[in-house]
Amino acid sequence: MYRITELARKFGLSRSTLLYYDRIGLLKPSARTEAGHRLYSSIDRDTLATICSFRQAGLTIGDIHRILFTEEDANGVVLQRRMRQIGEEIRILQTQQHLLGRMLQVQSLGELPIAIDKDTWIEMLHAVGMNETSMNKWHTEFERRAPEAHHQFLLSLGISEDEALFIRKQSADESRE
Numbered sequence: 001m002y003r004i005t006e007l008a009r010k011f012g013l014s015r016s017t018l019l020y021y022d023r024i025g026l027l028k029p030s031a032r033t034e035a036g037h038r039l040y041s042s043i044d045r046d047t048l049a050t051i052c053s054f055r056q057a058g059l060t061i062g063d064i065h066r067i068l069f070t071e072e073d074a075n076g077v078v079l080q081r082r083m084r085q086i087g088e089e090i091r092i093l094q095t096q097q098h099l100l101g102r103m104l105q106v107q108s109l110g111e112l113p114i115a116i117d118k119d120t121w122i123e124m125l126h127a128v129g130m131n132e133t134s135m136n137k138w139h140t141e142f143e144r145r146a147p148e149a150h151h152q153f154l155l156s157l158g159i160s161e162d163e164a165l166f167i168r169k170q171s172a173d174e175s176r177e
Contacts, residue, residue: 001030001031001039001040001041002039002040002041002044002045003037003038003039003040004018004019004029004037004038004040007040007044007045007048010045011048011049011052013052018038018048021048021051022038024061024065025065025069026051026061026064026065026068027040027044027047027048027051028044029044030043030044047068050068051064051068054067057082058082058085058086059078059082063078063081063082066078067079091129092130092134092137095128095129095130095134096130096134096138096141098128099124099125099128099130116156116157117157117158118157118158118159121157122135125138136170136171136174137174139167139170139171140171140172140174142171143168143171143172144171144172147168147172150168150171151164151165151168154167154168
């Protein structure tokens with residue numbers, strides 16, 4: 001049997017994570033000591049290993065709960081949905097990578113127009129398949145990696161200082177979620 005802190009350390013988790021899993025019914029301890037301390041069995045350890053694997057694959061706690069506590073059909077549905085999501089994320093990232101690569105190429109050749117306005121930029125992003133969600137993700141990532149460059153880029157599109165700050169704040173807020 002494992003005590004909560006011992007089991008948490010084994011998986012590189014915090015004690016509070018296991019307390020949370022217990023509270024939501026994802027991983028209940030098999031027993032308790034006379035003093036009320038949680039004790040986890042080797043089966044609980046294996047279940048936690050499964051939970052950690054699902055988390056590494058990007059599944060939400062809700063999805064993991066469905067897989068562990070519903071009929072077998074849920075497994076395939078949840079995993080297939082996550083595969084589709086990852087495929088879409090990869091497609092968006094590849095589009096962004098291609099777009100940024102082209103921008104770098106154009107810039108290095110000195111071909112960058114003097115000014116690209118906001119509307120032209122949005123049209124270009126739409127033309128390469130980006131929707132509002134992917135554009136928001138792009139801004140969030142830009143803000144996370146290079147906040148000052150993001151700010152300068154927004155201003156270069158002819159966006160006002162106030163609007164640039166608003167976009168940056170939204171992007172920063174989204175990266176914290």
